[in-house]
Amino acid sequence: MCSDGRSPTLNLAVPSEVGMIYLDNAATSFPKPQQVYEFMDAFYRKTGVNPGRSGFDLCLVAGELVDETRELLSSLFGATDPSRVVFAANATDALNLAIFGLVGPGDHVVSTRLEHNSVVRPLWTLHEDAGVSVDWVSFDSRGYVDPQEVIGCLRPNTRAVVMNHASNVLGTVQDVAPVGRACRERGVHLILDASQTAGVVPVKLDALGADIICFTGHKGLMGPMGIGGMVVRENVEIRQTRAGGTGVRSAELRHLTDYPYRMEYGTPNLPGIAGLHAALTWLRHVGITEIHAHEMALWQTLRDGLAQLDGVTLHGQDPGQGGRIGVLSFNVDGFEAADVGTLLDVDANIACRTGLHCAPLLHGQLGTHRLHGSVRLSIGPFSNLGHIERAVAAVAEIVAMRRLTESRQA
């Protein structure tokens, strides 16, 4: 670690107003690059008009920023047509649009037990309300789903495979490409939840065989909350489950069917899009590969440090077993997860996430639902070696605290 507290690889200084060790980047990355805050503020003050709605010049300037952001995202996700980048409020919003717009009565869907409730709940709703049948494929002890097992679940009436690219609890990046190839051969839609991987590892439509990639702007993409969306492959036509204003061709009483209007409704989140634009520009400058290398070096230190502590159980954290992101989940013997989080917060000033992480099927398979979930530490670009060393030391103190209590009771 550098003497000024900066990380040795990325050299990103943590702003002084961040008065804690923030290891909850899988919930939302924090802090954001300074450029994001500054650009959002400046753009919205000078250009905060409704993009594409009116005819004056400033409106066109705002519209250009929206278009440029679509182009940046199109490039990031390997799409060929930027108009097929659709903005939504977040990944959950985009997943709802995609799932309810593609799956209907009589359909079959394959998903996994790694999924977040942004996938589980829409599919569960379709199962209960529309008779959609769903196969939930389990993951192995390392935290990976076998792609052949997913493929083996495909049936003649399978409409879609919906799966996440990386687990928000275990941090394991799934081997999606074989599933994507099989889906395209069979005409099945692969809807990929890239909430944890967009901006963290390469996520490309054709390389993964996805028809739809859903993303959020406020995690690895380093943008603000409230902006996300999806990238839709050409010739994939999602049924509309909403309708409303598009700002263009207002005489048509039926909602427009061409993208992006097809899937966008009402005034867009311009400050959010501006922030995402600045974030994408920052990511290009710093480099996704460099950020991931930095985060994984820290993950390795964190993983090795916690693995040495008796009484700490790591979940799906075997190194060298496949793709990973900087997310680590664990439990401490004798403690509920929430108590470890409280101790980390109050005693060590470390922010983490405890509980079920909106992934009830995953914790059900791990058996950690009985402990009310696990503790998750998640690393971001602004994390540094000092943060990780302090986190390991803080967990060691919690382990020691339990031992002390047990010895007093004995």
Next chain:
Amino acid sequence: MPFLECSGRRLRLSDEGFLVHARQWDDDVARLLARTAEGLAELTDDHWSVIRCIRRHYLARRRAPQVRAVCQETQLSLKRIYELFPSGPAKGACKVAGLPRPDGCV
């Protein structure tokens, strides 16, 4: 739904043992909850300090206080609060103080 019998009253508890109607709480209820839920035979001054701090915040704002605030006001470390209430400030102390279970990601 489980009940707690206290001084001739029958008080409703949630499935996790939290008092359903916070206004029914009093010191006798606290002692009983401490004994039945936390295994505490008696409540010391430190216990009462934590309980009254949580209760005061709850009555003022209708939510549990931040743990930091409890530590600051009571001058007790978090480790000490865990010694006092083995289930911790949320599931232990808040329960004895008659608060509903704090909502969270579980």
